[in-house]
Amino acid sequence: MKRYLVLVLIILVLDTVYAERVYDLEWTHITKGEVRNLSLMGNKIIFSSGEYEGFSDPYTENKIYAFSFTGKKLWEKEFPDLIKKIQIEKNIYFSSGRYFYCYDSSFTELWHYSTNSDIKDFYVYDNETFLFLEDGTIKFLDKNGKEKWERNIESGVFLAFNKLHSYLKCKPETNIEEIYVYAAYYLQPYVYFLDSENNVVWKYKTVENLEKIYIEDLDEDGEPEILTTYYKFIYVTNKDGLIEWSFKADEYINDVYISDKIYAVAGKKLYILDKRGELEKEEEFEDQINLVIVEDIDNDGKNDILLGMSKWDKNKQEWTENYLYIEKKVQDTNGMIRCILCVDSDMDGDKEIILGTNDLFFLKNDILEIRESLNEKYEESLKLYEKKDFQNAKKEFLELKDEYNSFGFDTTKIDEILRKIDKYENGYRLYNAGEKAFDEGRYDSAKINYQNARKYFQELGETDIVNDIDNKIKLCEEEIAEETETPEPKPGIKEYVTGKFFILWIVLIVILVVLVFIVKRRKKR
Known part of the structure; x- marks a missing residue:
């Protein structure tokens, strides 16, 4: 594009100029x-x-x-x-x-x-x-x-x-x-x-x-x-x-x-x-x-x-x-x-x-020095994240994001870390809820919490945790299966009389018949 600029020779009263705190x-x-x-x-x-x-x-x-x-x-x-x-x-x-x-x-x-x-x-x-x-x-x-x-x-x-x-x-x-x-x-x-x-x-x-x-x-x-x-x-x-x-x-x-x-x-x-x-x-x-x-x-x-x-x-x-x-x-x-x-x-x-x-x-313009300083803070915060100290890492990254915003810097990489921290926090919260439910024998609730936790850890690429959760889910399913099997009914009076003690009754009847027979023979004598 061809550009042309012509300014009329009138001096305006221009007072000042402003910039960022960088x-x-x-x-x-x-x-x-x-x-x-x-x-x-x-x-x-x-x-x-x-x-x-x-x-x-x-x-x-x-x-x-x-x-x-x-x-x-x-x-x-x-x-x-x-x-x-x-x-x-x-x-x-x-x-x-x-x-x-x-x-x-x-x-x-x-x-x-x-x-x-x-x-x-x-x-x-x-x-x-x-x-x-x-x-x-x-x-x-x-x-x-x-x-x-x-x-x-x-x-x-x-x-x-x-x-x-x-x-x-x-x-x-x-x-x-x-x-x-x-x-x-x-x-x-x-x-x-x-x-x-x-x-x-x-x-x-x-x-x-x-x-x-x-x-x-x-x-x-x-x-x-x-x-x-x-x-x-x-x-x-x-x-x-x-x-x-x-x-x-x-x-x-x-x-x-x-x-x-x-x-x-x-x-x-x-x-x-x-x-x-x-x-x-x-x-x-x-x-x-x-x-x-x-x-x-x-x-x-x-x-x-x-x-x-x-x-x-x-x-x-x-x-x-x-x-x-x-x-x-x-x-x-x-x-x-x-x-x-x-x-x-x-x-x-x-x-x-x-x-x-x-x-x-x-x-x-101190922006280069500021960038270097903020990059150092980012690396320190990243160490907390890698150690899975998510509570402190989240606090540091939120403060760092405010500093980035104050200088107009791109916060994409910080936002990505914060999203991952949220997934970890949700994943571990659901995992722990599943553990508690399992210990209390609430296997259906435990299974649901494990499954929801699994989604977060799978997105995070945590293969070992996903495999562990799969084993937990399998245990829940086994416990649930045992609970749902049909139990043998307890015998009632009729069953008790006619079932389990049937032989005993036969023996008693035989003994009674023998005794009657013996008594009758003695009377004939």
């Missing part, structure tokens, strides 16, 4: 002015410090600084006028008053160019420069700082210019790519794009009232749309000036950031829209949101939202607290945040955050 303040540099133009040149931090917005103070400085990531000052240089902009290409380009400078990486001057009017903005591509002057003049300089052409527009023209785009256009007949460098300016109601030969290559009509302009190929059709903000509104127009969609916030829109989605902040609310203008999420916070930046700071493949927030004191009628927010408050600052950079300074995969406020702040 960030510690590594170092800071106190300046005598507001930090602006925060940039990176290899492993150097380049920025300017200048007068406070709207004030003229003889005690403030107009300097350019270079610092290492460890906080070592490499060089500094002071200039008579406010340094409005710095751009890093192969060299360092910056403007101060009516002068435009080109320095190398060691900050040795290569050349400078003077004008008759203050430089409002500039853009450098391939060491060639567009200069936008306060009097409405556009100048184009070659690689050596020599003027190639100029264009006069209108005195005081409202420039829509910050970052230009190098557009690769393929000529069908030659299949050779030609580079067209576009500068842009706004002259109501059109945005004009110039190439390096002073030709107007695009002319976009847009809404008449605007404060910021973003140019982005939102629908990925190869032709960029223009996104503008004004008061509470966002408008997206195509190159013909037709409004494709609009969005209204509840309050004045302070900032917009375009990446995978469109992020807008207004008042205390964050709005997330898709690139067709459909609202996907709306979230309200406790304090005013002035700035939104989106970066994958912890290298997890997911974008993190950094919010610059401020607390307004109604009684004092001033901003009393400024801070960086990433899911939670991370770092208080001593003034308005005007610029933020995210950089992996130690090459550990996670990004540090550099803040430009009234001073410079370098926030170290």
